[in-house]
Amino acid sequence: MSSTRAVSSSRTVLPTPASPGLEAMVGRFGNALEANSSNFRRMAISAAAAPSAEARSMMQDRLALVEGWLAPAGPAxxxxxxxxxxxxxxxxATGEDSQRxxxxxxRSxxxxxxxxxxxxTCRRFLDGSAGGGTFAPTPAELASEVRALIxxxxxxRARLLRVLNAEILxxxxxxxxxxxxxxxADLARSMRFPRSAVSEQELARVTEGGRGGLKLDRRILSKAGVPNEAA
Structure with missing residues (x-):
């Protein structure tokens, strides 16, 4: 189905849901999307996970249908x-000017x-499914119901566009x-800080005499990271 034909036919009919297979496919590609460091308005997807030509064509046809369903009604x-x-x-009850x-x-x-x-939405207000069934809805009430419906x-449409417009990495x-x-590897090496050697004299002073009244045995020093050869 061509895009032009899909749009023209879908303007006048009620929307139909996508097939489970197509829905799953769009979801799979959507889950493979990642942030685009060069363009925050556009997602990215790796070449290995990107849609094939056939999958892209199926999504484009579906997008044409959806965009047809969302096409503006027009003033007339x-x-x-x-x-x-x-x-x-x-x-x-208002005058002619107020009605106009x-x-x-x-219309706007x-x-x-x-x-x-x-x-x-108009039928829903007419049959009482929406509103009180007596008074005509305001423009805001009608628009709110329509937006909920679509x-x-x-x-x-947003999910399809995110996948189809994604930059392929x-x-x-x-x-x-x-x-x-x-x-x-260079980063890992730069983050390694060599342990300073602990002299036997300093170690003896800490373990035997204590520091500030606190004695530390060799097991505690080992847990603190003092090398065994120094301890």
Whole structure:
């Protein structure tokens, strides 16, 4: 299915969930994502874990469907649906100018949202599933219901985009691995602090005479890190 065809067909039908296999695949690639040190707005994925051409094509087709379901309704579609709603449900008695302003508010709030979701939400208010069943909902009430209705599609689109837009990190070469290993070894050596030798005279003074009234036996010194040969 081409992206154009998917978008045009999905604008007018209710969303359907992804197949379990596709859902699992997107989740697997999502779990392989990692932070991108060069671009915090874009995730990264290693070449070994990146999607194959076939998997990428499947996710792109699914993304086209989801984006079609989330396509804006547009002002004309909103005017038609809100007009039908207002003919049935009670609204405050206002003049023609106020009604025109109110319709403009509905249009500005709902036009960016999907037509199918606006239609479903209007039906929910008409049949009493939402609201009190008598008074027409405000623009904010309608928009809130619509956003709740499309939350799954919004989340799915975000997950697909994170995977499809991820930067693919090439696998390190043997030379790269050797350099990293050498750097790690150098760092480890730089962090080792040689123990200072404890003279027999100082050791005897501490163990036999004590320091500050505290005597330390050789077992305690050993636990404190004093070498056995010094203890």
């Amino acid at each position: 579609e909103v005017d038609r649906m809100i007009g039908s709603l207002m003919q049935v449900m009670a609204a405050p 302003i109110a319709l403009g508010l509905y 709030v709902l036009a960016p949202l999907p037509a199918w979701a606006v239609a479903v 939350a799954k599609q919004v989340d799915e 090439p696998e390190p070469t043997e030379t790269d691995r050797a350099k990293v290993a050498q750097l790690a």
